Amino acid sequence: MIKTFAAGVALGALMFAAGAQAQDKPAELRIGISTFLSGSASVFGEPAKQAADMFVEEINKSGGILGVPVKVTYIDEGAGTEQLTTEYKRLAQDKTDVFFSAISSGNCNKIAPLAEDLKVINFMWDCGTQQIFEQGKYRYVFRTQANATPEVLAPLLYLLKAKPNFKTIAVVNQDYAWGRDSWAIFSAALKKLKPDVQIVAEMFPKFGAPDYSTEVSRLLALRPDVILSTSWGGDLDTFVRQASQRGLMRNSTFVLSLAESSLQRIGKDLPDGVIVGGRGDHYFLHPETRDDPKMKAFVEAFKTKTGAYPIYPVFHMAQAFSALQAVYKKASDANGGKFPNKEQIADAMKGLTFKAFGRPITIRDDNQGVEDQLIGVTKKVAAYPFPVIDDMMIFPSAKMMPAVGQTSEAWIATLTPDLVNIKADSFKHR
């Protein structure tokens, strides 16, 4: 390390002496991105990779970041955490400047301490677990999006605003970390915000379960007012289709907090009036940004390239790239216009504000991004072969997460029903 550094200094001095421009810019900015290219989570990973390729092409076409071209290497999270950490270390040794990792919360739990050990800048670009920054302090690890706490509270608050009189609720979540953790947050907050609600069934079918007939039968017999599921991908599609086919969606209000990512696949099988979200203010028809030329051009280009409209992981990827561009600019400005080193990047990340295709996002002192949350209900319209989101509300995330240094668990315990009056901006589909 020291040797390389010394060599670098020597080389720099040489170049300076030779009268070259006095900027020790690298030949390229290397970025390592971990994403799911195999396994069921590739429904998120693949579109995000497609988007990343587009962003890199665009950045390089316009001269790179501070004049340095960007080069991306992908790691497949589908190959397992073991493989991920091996590849990650190899890329770090191979002078990768910035990592975007990971999608899976389990992988983030492993990667965050590893990045800190290796002293490499890491953006947690998609994983949801709120625990990492609540349980430890990091210098090199950042999250360029919200976390599970506001992402789960927003659909709950929407439900309480839209259907204040429900009495019973049941949950059907995938049996793994996200399914369990999201229900822990939701149920803890629900008990504080509306203590009289009765939880009539808690079901956690296997991750990747091919059949929910039994769960649907039980729910048909129980007739809960509300049915929550934070499931995603093929699991959510299967559950929704089986529920819809058998009339379950006529009797109960569904809250599907990740269904923004399934709308285009489920299509007409999703009835109107289902409460849906997409882990942030991610929506290709975002009421505030849909007419921005940049947004319009991107949505169109993405649709042409992949055949589908962008979904939330695509917007998460956009945020990581926006943060990258913003932080290099900020750090370079603070460095008198010279190319910043990683310590300067880490410093500049604090308080950084950047904007991709939604509202601006700010990085807090604990390195956590503050990102607003868009929730709405499904509605069929003539313009699209799948339901769009209507009666949207955008919730301010800053008021839906604990202060820096406090855990979500402790903060939720202090909540009162008053939080339901939180001010959210309302929008209709147009």
Next chain:
Amino acid sequence: MSAQTLALAFFDGVAYAALVFLVAVGLTLIFGVMRILNVAHGSLYAFGAYASVSLVTGIGLMGWSPWLAYPALAIAAALVGIVLGTAIETLLLQRIYAKEEALQLLVTFAVFMVLENVQRLIWGVQPYFIGEPVQLLGNISLGGIEYTAYQTLLLPLIAILVLFGLRLFLKGTLAGQIILAVTEDREAATAIGINAKKVFLITFIIGASLAALGGALAAPTTSILPGMGTDMIVLSFAVAATAGLGQIEGAALTALLIGLGRSFAVYLAPEFEVLTPYLIMVLVLLVRPQGLFARPEARRI
């Protein structure tokens, strides 16, 4: 537990068991005749599902009658069974019948891995869904609860047809008798002029087609996506092992047992849903290591 819950759990259990049986019976048939545990059976299931997605979607695009989806499911299953079954048996399995079991297991596992990736190359990773065959048959109301006729009537009906069809074929036709003869004693059967090679090929194609049929019939009820074969091979192996490998009627009863166990678990102890099939398997194998329905085999010296 009320009578209503009991009835609900029963209907769901039967529908689930029907699908599991179709896959497990192919696995157990192949093992019974060829003494090979075919891990690639899971891929054949997945290919059956993907092939039917392509066929049914194609029918939709051509604007043909949606009722053609039902024959399309059967055609997809037969196609996958014949094409892949023939390829796997003649190119690979034929060369390893005399080899150790561990090697045979590894080879079929390798085929499984290869096919998983081939499937990804052809169909990609996004989930597919073909709901038409389920929607066409509509719902039936049982005890005030809506069920799909497809899952509650059609699937169990097909499972029963396959069970009795296989029985009739093996016990009542010459071809079936020849298969049984090879199963009983391959050397003696070959000595009296039976072409064991052909018998193996035909058996494997039948078994492979049954796996593909399971996949094809599951396709309208679930999301078709990578990894679906893995789950099925584990579950159908649990069924086959609990019944005793090679036991066809046993596989049917065990599938029912496991299907019912699982659906009752959803009502009574949802946390145990995933575990139930394997708990049943462990309990059975502890008491009867050869499986519920297999006769203890006399060791040949």
